[in-house]
Amino acid sequence: MQSPKQPIGRPRENRVDAAIRAAVRELVPRVGYAGLTMDAIAAEAGIGKAAIYRRHTSRGELVFSVLVHGRKTRSLPDTGTLAGDLTALADLILGIFTDPVTAAATPGLLADLQQQPDIAARFQERFVAEERALISALLERARQRGELAAAADPVLVHAAVLGTAYAWLFLLAQPPTPALASRIAALGEAAARGH
Amino acid sequence: MQSPKQPIGRPRENRVDAAIRAAVRELVPRVGYAGLTMDAIAAEAGIGKAAIYRRHTSRGELVFSVLVHGRKTRSLPDTGTLAGDLTALADLILGIFTDPVTAAATPGLLADLQQQPDIAARFQERFVAEERALISALLERARQRGELAAAADPVLVHAAVLGTAYAWLFLLAQPPTPALASRIAALGEAAARGH
Amino acid sequence: MQSPKQPIGRPRENRVDAAIRAAVRELVPRVGYAGLTMDAIAAEAGIGKAAIYRRHTSRGELVFSVLVHGRKTRSLPDTGTLAGDLTALADLILGIFTDPVTAAATPGLLADLQQQPDIAARFQERFVAEERALISALLERARQRGELAAAADPVLVHAAVLGTAYAWLFLLAQPPTPALASRIAALGEAAARGH
Amino acid sequence: MQSPKQPIGRPRENRVDAAIRAAVRELVPRVGYAGLTMDAIAAEAGIGKAAIYRRHTSRGELVFSVLVHGRKTRSLPDTGTLAGDLTALADLILGIFTDPVTAAATPGLLADLQQQPDIAARFQERFVAEERALISALLERARQRGELAAAADPVLVHAAVLGTAYAWLFLLAQPPTPALASRIAALGEAAARGH
DNA sequence: CGGTAATCGAGACGGTACGTCTAGTCTTAAA
DNA sequence: TTTAAGACTAGACGTACCGTCTCGATTACCG
Secondary structure (H helix, E strand, O other): OOOOOOOOOOOOOHHHHHHHHHHHHHHHHHHOOOOOOHHHHHHHHOOOHHHHHOOOOOHHHHHHHHHHHHOOOOOOOOOOOHHHHHHHHHHHHHHHHHOHHHHHHHHHHHHHHHHOHHHHHHHHHHHHHHHHHHHHHHHHHHHHHOOOOOOOOHHHHHHHHHHHHHHHHHHOOOOOOOOHHHHHHHHHHHHHHOO | OOOOOOOOOOOOOHHHHHHHHHHHHHHHHHHOOOOOOHHHHHHHHOOOHHHHHHHOOOHHHHHHHHHHHHOOOOOOOOOOOHHHHHHHHHHHHHHHHHOHHHHHHHHHHHHHHHHOHHHHHHHHHHHHHHHHHHHHHHHHHHHHHOOOOOOOOHHHHHHHHHHHHHHHHHHOOOOOOOOHHHHHHHHHHHHHHOO | OOOOOOOOOOOOOHHHHHHHHHHHHHHHHHHOOOOOOHHHHHHHHOOOHHHHHOOOOOHHHHHHHHHHHHOOOOOOOOOOOHHHHHHHHHHHHHHHHHOHHHHHHHHHHHHHHHHOHHHHHHHHHHHHHHHHHHHHHHHHHHHHHOOOOOOOOHHHHHHHHHHHHHHHHHHOOOOOOOOHHHHHHHHHHHHHHOO | OOOOOOOOOOOOOHHHHHHHHHHHHHHHHHHOOOOOOHHHHHHHHOOOHHHHHOOOOOHHHHHHHHHHHHOOOOOOOOOOOHHHHHHHHHHHHHHHHHOHHHHHHHHHHHHHHHHOHHHHHHHHHHHHHHHHHHHHHHHHHHHHHOOOOOOOOHHHHHHHHHHHHHHHHHHOOOOOOOOHHHHHHHHHHHHHHOO
16 A cells, blocks of 8 residues: 655755746746746756656746746735725735736736636636625625624625726736725725625 | 839739638637647638738737627717617627627636736727727716716726626526526626716 | 730749849859758848749759759850860850859759759750750861761760760869869860860 | 767667658659648658758758769770770760650759859869869870870860760750761760861 | 666757748729 | 629648757766
8 A cells, every 4th residue: 555645766955946937037028928938938947848748737827827826825904994905905906907017918828718618617616606605705894793694795896806906907907006905995894785 | 213002923812811710710629729739720711820810929829810800980979868879789799798609618728828928919909999998988878868976987887898798608697587687787887976 | 715925813923033043143153052042042132032932843853943944045256166166165164163152052953953853854855955056066177178988976076065065173172273264175075076 | 099980879760861762763753843842751651751850951962972972983985996995974964864854954053053052063063073084094095096186175174075965965855866876976076176 | 786767968960930021913093 | 794802711830849869078976
């Protein structure tokens, strides 16, 4: 009987994973998602292409892993009010979208998701579901406080907050403003209240 | 002094433009934006690749032209209420996003916009500015009716309606529901009222 | 009933023929046979491509026509001796091969002949047969003078003189020397005498 | 100090070189030199185009390599007489020129040599110099036998034998005859004797 | 401690699309 | 009907990238 965590042969080097991650984060802002080639990543990281494909099945999966893996699991503080919680959420999302690496990679990554159902599924599981959980929690807190009468639809709140931020930055190409988070939060609140 | 419409040599054939457009609309839903190759377009259209490159500088510019050119200039009816006008707007946007061709091409097209400033500029001029004008007009109508007290920010309304629709369909991968347009319109109204 | 030499419509301009010829002779030494494109010829000549194709069926036929047409019909003087006649022949051939335009075009032209039987036939008729006639004539003169006993093979004499000159210049890449013509003539004489 | 035979990475496969060579030899007689495309070679060989360009810089270099590499290094027997040695040489050259592959490729290859000095240099080194050495050797043998009085010019002998064979087959388009080699050898002897 | 097995960097492999170029044909308005 | 200009189809060019494979060398565990 063999232990599940006892692979034979030479073990993988963490150094390689780190080098891949660093190379992607270095290259994406410089050459964009479309210009991000596997050869360039391997060269930048000083490793072989096979070492990448041993860890990732495709370029989309690679970039997704790098972007998601680098993020610490997020949590939102209980600010005591629905408006405050939603502003914190909007701040979190805007922070992700305005990070240079994420900003450069996101549109290209979303394009890949349309073609690769497996990565799309992972995106839903890792990214969407996690944010959804945060939203469901803050809505539940608001209901218990009495700020919300009936059950709000977390999907619509999610779409309102995430989508408005995305459209502002990537579709309308507007620069982020200091008041943006609270304005988006107000939309989220409207979505929660359903009026 | 030369007339602006006096080109010499053989004029370009409209047949070719039409064939390119038809081929793109045929291929995009079938193979996706990423799988849309210039060779395949030329073969499907029964034309030479040079005829494409004579008209379009890149694949992104080509798809953008096809998608935008095909659209008739849109207008919104005056429904008599802000809510009605915004629902018509949301219907319009959802109609664009759920069209099979647009749906398959949009994420990839937006990814290309990040890398090609000239196309991004045309996208802003042709697509964003046109929708913005519709929004500004309906907001002005609402103000004259007395539905809106002060001046609303058309950019935020735009981001709310466009972004929520985009996120619902492409980020959260939710199917469109019958009530979606009116729910999005409610968000747009909240953005207009600023609360 | 229509006269055979009475074409209707606008007559062809000799200017165009001259411009084509001049353009080819200008371009061939500069860009070589391989770099000689129809577009470049048309641009250099300041004419349309259709005007070229109205006169010539292909690029090979065009260059062949220009090179052969430009030559005046050649004749050889009766020097009084077989050696003298053959030296004059060798001089003639070396003159053709060392002309800058002919030198640059000849190898490429011969390559085309392998693929295009119609031009190969014209080459045999116009170029080979004409030289063959000169050789047959000078051999007949030598026979009548008594310099040659029996009938010599004009084909072998032709191959000896033409081939040695061609090989010297194009295969062995040797520079022409003052004595070359008389040395080649000696080989022609040996071919004529059959020893 | 590094060993000359220490390449890193995956070594090139001899199978690929062999497949390229076989494809060229298969295609050249069928489609001619002008019709020999890199795509067709790659398809016929069942390899990628990159594998060809990794080994050869141009089509001319490729065909030249294939034709020269396939040939075993040639040598001539000492037949005991100058006439015999030259007949063997003429036979050798006629054998090369009448080989289907060489016959189809030679004129096109020579045309390319005019434009590509590097290949022309290799042609001189590998092909011309090798034949020249054979000629110099047989002339020296004849001198030691007493068949030749003074020093003969090997270049003229070379031009006479090589050029007459080339002109007979490719310029005059004559079929080879049984007596051709000895007739060409007689011309070579005349070139050697200088009369 | 020697054998087994998976790793490493490097780069060749087949395949495919790119954007450019050329050949030869066709179409325009003007002459 | 010819002219200059230039668009047209077809297809080859040489480059670049993908994802896989192969090399010699390395690095762990196993017996």
